[in-house]
Amino acid sequence: MNILNLITAIVVLSVIIILIVFAFFNLAVSLAGTPYVPSKRKMIFRALKDVNPEPNSVFMDLGCGDGYIVRHVAKRFKVNSIGIDINPLLIGFAKVLSFLTGTSRRTRFICNDIFRSNFSHADYVFLYLMPSLLEKLGPRLAHECKPGTIIISNTFPIRRLRPYLTKTIPYKKLDVFVYRIP
Numbered sequence: 001m002n003i004l005n006l007i008t009a010i011v012v013l014s015v016i017i018i019l020i021v022f023a024f025f026n027l028a029v030s031l032a033g034t035p036y037v038p039s040k041r042k043m044i045f046r047a048l049k050d051v052n053p054e055p056n057s058v059f060m061d062l063g064c065g066d067g068y069i070v071r072h073v074a075k076r077f078k079v080n081s082i083g084i085d086i087n088p089l090l091i092g093f094a095k096v097l098s099f100l101t102g103t104s105r106r107t108r109f110i111c112n113d114i115f116r117s118n119f120s121h122a123d124y125v126f127l128y129l130m131p132s133l134l135e136k137l138g139p140r141l142a143h144e145c146k147p148g149t150i151i152i153s154n155t156f157p158i159r160r161l162r163p164y165l166t167k168t169i170p171y172k173k174l175d176v177f178v179y180r181i182p
């Protein structure tokens with residue numbers, strides 16, 4: 001086997017291992033609640049334009065996936081943007097993309113369970129999670145977020161935050177729900 005074949009074999013093997021680890025984590029997270037499914041970009045761009053996060057505020061995406069939204073808000077709105085995800089591969093990928101897109105100064109990615117995370121310092125919290133997780137997270141958002149925090153939930157409403165709903169932003173047949181903690 002020459003050196004080129006060896007390198008090709010190592011690269012192919014690494015990709016296969018990464019895909020298996022990704023599939024394992026996605027399956028585990030799917031069984032526990034929410035798999036990785038990225039938000040529709042146009043839908044989120046419209047909602048974020050409407051919300052218009054203030055420069056230098058703190059934006060958090062709880063369950064950030066590959067961190068696209070985190071990078072987008074950091075670049076477009078000049079906020080300090082934090083992404084949390086339980087899947088270490090997605091967090092690793094998000095960090096690499098952040099470096100490559102020159103957004104690392106304003107972005108931070110943390111591999112953690114959102115139920116063990118502190119989001120009390122956030123000014124904006126973005127969520128695209130299944131209703132079962134939102135049901136569990138709703139009371140914590142209501143109690144732990146500081147007054148004035150804006151919560152943006154893609155597609156699924158948060159029952160506990162219903163009294164604080166300020167806006168519903170429609171996109172095709174879906175909605176983005178915006179809440180403000182009093």
Ligand SMILES: C[S@@+](CC[C@H](N)C(=O)[O-])C[C@H]1O[C@@H](n2cnc3c(N)ncnc32)[C@H](O)[C@@H]1O
Nearest residue numbers: 034036037038039063064065085086113114128
């Ligand atoms: C539907 S995807 C949304 C990704 C991104 N926020 C977006 O809108 O494009 C949900 C993400 O939440 C993550 N997730 C699910 N349960 C989680 C938990 N308990 N803690 C942290 N992340 C979680 C999954 O790994 C997945 O990447």
